Amino acid sequence: EFENVTIDRKYHWAVRLIINNYIDSLFHIEDRTEEEENKLLSLFELLETQGEGTSYAVTLSQLNLAEYYAYKGDKRYKDVLKKLHHIKDRELVRHIVPASTRIKAIYYSRVGNFKKSLILILESLKKSEYYGNTLEETILMESAMDIFKRVTAQFSAVQKRKFFTDTPIFKYLLKVQAVKDTYLGKEHAKNVSILARRLGEILGLEEEELEILEFAGLLHDVGKLYIPWFTLNKITPLDDEDWEIIKIHPVKGAEMLENLGMWREAEAVRNHHERVDGSGYPLGKSELNILDEIVGISDLFDAAVSPSRRYKAHKSKDELIRELLKGEPFKFSAVVLNALGQAVDKGLA
Template sequence: METGYGWLAGPTIYTIMARGGGSMKAWTEERLVLEEFARNLEATPSLPNASEGELELHAVHVARVTDLLIQVADSPRNKRPPVRKWDEVLGPLLFQLFAKGDDIDRYVLGDLWRGVLLDEGEIDGFLRATTSLAASARDFYRFEEALEACRQGRQAAKGQASAAYANLINLEGIIHAFREDYEASEHSFREAASMAEGLAEEDFPKWTRATKADYGNRLRLNLMECYLRQGLSAAGEERVKHGRRAREYLSQLEGEPLRDTHRSFLLVNAAMLAIVEERLDFAKSLLLPLTRRGPGGASEDLSFLAVHSRLLSVIAALEGHWEDAYHWIRKAIREGIRYRRIGEEQDILEQALNVLRGLKGHRKSASHGALVQDLIQLLEDKDWYTGRSHSHGVSRLSVRLGEVLNAMPNHHLDLKLLEVGGLLHDIGKLKTPWSLLNKLAPLGPREWDILKEHPLHSAHILQRIGMEEVAPIVKGHHEHMDGTGYPEGRPPDLLAAIVGAADAFEAATTPTRRYKIPKDRRVLLQELSEGAGLRYHPDVVEGLKKIA
């Protein structure tokens, strides 16, 4: 079978096994390899903090596990390993991947493995793997895909209560909350709580990583947050009503013996409640001391650092202190990458866009220049190469190409638009998972599908902050002249074609973490010439020949 990981030197043991049909002894040995990978992963730092060597080793391990799961999925049932035993390793491994910042590989591996589990009738295992897939899809802004996975889980469960099923329904509630469908969110949380209440204590640790009491507290915290989100977006009596309902849960939970993570969650909710109740000074008194904690604290506490900074940005914005709001949201972005907090990245980006709109109104005398630099800074905080080196290189080359084309007949290009379009062409990668942007192994089809969404995200972000004139450039920079590009599959306008060619040239000639050996410029120009009229605009290719 073709795995798509040809960058691994030589045939892997899994490919060899597939040729020979496999044996129970070989499957047992490979289960031990999985266990070793799981142990090593638990002991390694989160991927954004990992060294180059650690990332390369991680990529090799993930590629081999992917290859292995493909072989298992393609094997006849009587040739497969003992799937339930394997799930005892793979279920926790999927969680560890996500906790270490590798949500893209959890997404791919979870989907591969859940198909095997369903085929084998391992319903609770299928529900756990489906929860992994749906959680990752939610974090990729693929809400409909996430909800469809939850629907598939419901169908497989056939109404049979279990801790794994309750956990899936709880996630469904979280997804609805991110879509701002709070009525559906509350319904799912209450359904999960009712189901959990009727289950035995021993059902919970394996499938929810919590005791029954801890899991009940988690659901109450989720319900409380659901009311707080509604309160933050409401006004008048509606705001008061949601705040009152949240306060009821605060009163219940304050007296409970909460685990550290839930105590941190409760403190965040208390700060949100103070914001809803317009007690901003009190909210700051809760949050500011937490931002001064060093990296020696518990990992659960550190995972909330980005939440604390985001809420301080919300408070500063409500007070009209837009520069302070910008400071805190930049801090939140950096902390959100370094210390993972499930689902927090979407809230951070939403607040970042609110701050940028506020800054634009606050700096009424300023041009787009300050706003552009703010956006680039946010992207650099997430990914240094994309945000600074690459974006600035594409911008400079786009302007030079525009100057060359303006010297040709019939071209009157706006160089300022080209400069800004080049700088912001990848701004939609604010919505792309860090693990996908930095993945060393070749991307599979599903990963490419997610990456190809970034031009649409770019256009949407710019439209939301009042930069509509730049949106068509960033949206079309991956389109091809023959209609084979993305996201819409139609020829780009000339400004987008210039930025797209500059992007391709800059990416191919600049070494990065994924592409360490840059292409020879003569070879690249030959490839561009061969693509003239098909992939690239002929005039743009001629311009590149003159300046490259």
């Protein structure tokens, strides 16, 4: 309870920080009760009385308040953001600029102007890249997904895939992911997508499944957007802790797609590092769908033959195929290995 406390001025920053953390915890409750809602508003008010300033805590709470209004489709978000215009502190500006644009985007999506909202999200992503703000990138992802979900709510699976592959912001998210994941480079997602479709064709799958393969192949590593930059790009070998973090990327990617109602694509993304002998991650599953395996083998194949930095001694295609067939035949089922062999023979991989 902060109401009746007099605070020594020199501790104001600490109080602001505590209040701000409290705001943050209330802010992230999805269905707030009326009591929580009132508490949140009174905390915002309280923070305002703690004095203007350029401290991190004040700025964050003002951004929180602006976001709060934006989510409600309340124009007052503008007034709150205006207060931040005068701030010159570099560190804060780096946070404020992309966040303000994102908040605007949230407002427009709430009032139903999706087009404007998506343009703003793209702008915000570019700004956060410009300011090197990777934290903002992650938050932006969530906002972008929220807007996508609203736009595509009534779409069929086919329409959704078309919408996403045609949307500049989705391409941009993939670009950000590729830039972040410097070990594999920007062609990896596209290569996996093409190869996965080809393997599906060799196996005589239906058009719908081929489209799922193409889409899941493109997005298989999108969950890496959630992995910190310094873990993805570590020059020294990864330790156990790093691996634990990296292993969440299929789950994060799958959650994104599930959230958009793309269940089958999500499943293939979730399982692209699982292997039929149970040696994969994150769960060590052994019962896999053919689509999961196709995305998995396409990913492994492209990563192994591309001249990446982490796996320096990249292999020739023939070598790799031989190795897959002899050395590790139990990681993939025979049909899938066979399809890859055929693709290589025909010069398709």
